[in-house]
Amino acid sequence: MTIPALTSATTSDQSFTKKYETHKIKKEGRGKSKTYYPFVFNDIMGLEKGDGVRVDDIILALKGHVKDGYKFNPVSPLSDEDPGYNPRPSPEDKVHVLVWVLSANATKITESVLKKMKEIREAASDLGIPQMAIVTHIDAACPETEKDLKNVYKSQYLKKKVYDISASVGIPVNCIFPVKNYSDDIDIDDDVNTLILSALRKIIDFGDDFIDCGSTLHYSTICRSYRMGGFLRFPAKPSSSSSSSWTTATVKVFLVVTGWTFGADYDILEQVKRSPEVETTRNPQECDLIIVFCSITSRVGSDVEAAMREDSVSSGGKPVILVLMHHTRDPDYSTDVRRWSETFQNVVLDVHVLFHETQPGLLALFKK
Template identity: 65%
Template structure:
């Protein structure tokens, strides 16, 4: 790419020894092995359920694709993500995404549930009530999001007796580092969802996407991610606004235009994934089925 970063906001960088958060860039194989060996410790739970939510264009489906890319060792298109941050959510249906593991018929013991982008001022997008119902395990795979009305208990895709397997084990808030200032209406919805998850005891973390678009020096070298004071401020602001601790916020670059994997991009994705399955595994281990 061109070295002209005039599209990016002004930014400054910390010296390497003063990085906002240390990063070890040589642990891709270690992270991969950890994830490949992971198994839920609750025998009732076959797979840790990770629920992704956030505004339209934040990169939810792209993150699923990116995880799949890294674990398959090649480019894939599992979640059929949109490549544009338009005002139309690509995801329309509540769908489970499994990731294939080595060996025929094997899958990793974690799944992703993608959601439609949060409802905007024009009434387009997923309702917060549906996100909360999904966290409780009441939404079956295949539910078509309806901005006009939340899922009712009379609907065929309403699960009236969710088990621990049906419930969400970790909630992931996804937001774009390159987005303009967050709209108060979107922030309010994210706070409502965060509060509901907290009341349910569901662990939470944040994925901050599009970090390369937000900062030219990160686009130039992904290893500048924890040296960017601009990105650090974005993370700090989001932490304060949503009430998520900084050590649960992970800046990530999704694979969108690339045709080959980058080990440094992979490390950021795998580092976030490791915490997701650890958090989800801890929640599942300490939970019991709902009848």
């Protein structure tokens, strides 16, 4: 266990991080022979009521204009005459994933912080940068999870917390990842690592996809959070002839996600995007097909009906592929047998998916 990023053990309304700092993850070796994984994290000063990092500085960081080690000044934004300003950022200097981190113990987000987050979100969206969020300190917030970390996805408190976050600040539930901090541990723990690595895997997937798509994100999510945040950057990749295939797409697909999928819908999307005839769109009116990822959290019937009542699904009359996502560890889990095309005329295909956040990919997939 290593701790390259300094942290504070006390709770405060002020950010502990003051500088724009780059952190690498060591792969193997020691000394001069050390090698690192091909991505880096940039830690930044957090958003605070009244002070904290300036929105202008975060936007400059997204564009690669902030040099490593720059000390943020809440009073004055970074200018192009400052030594910490990078006038000619390379592709590797720019941010490829925006990750915001919030504590499960955090109080209600203030209006001033929400305003800052809105500006940052819109700027990142304009740049096509994928966004996601991580919820920390879940054990401190929930006694049931503190007793056994495996209860994280059984905890009604944490589930409500995630849904409240989604409702209040607009983060899609399937892009919110709960993790436990290494705060009082001196050795690594498999249960803690499972949650952290699950979130890391999605961060890397989002960033890798951003690069492969030539800075045009086909599956854009709007994610924000509070107090702490960070960026992920990748080395630049050479362009290839395959990336141009998206310009000749013939079928436009609109995506709808309901419920808590823990990013499993992203695995399906990766398979969909391998077809050169498919392109995703953010406008349901211009799509040819809608894919609805419906997480089954209570009863199958009520969850499906709620998903199909979404305005973008019910109003346009577009054909729908309904993906029912069952959260289970059992690959032999028995799914619902009904055909939803008999209930909803616009459903052209039923697909049942088994998934669990502790296992990469999908456990099973069944068509009906």
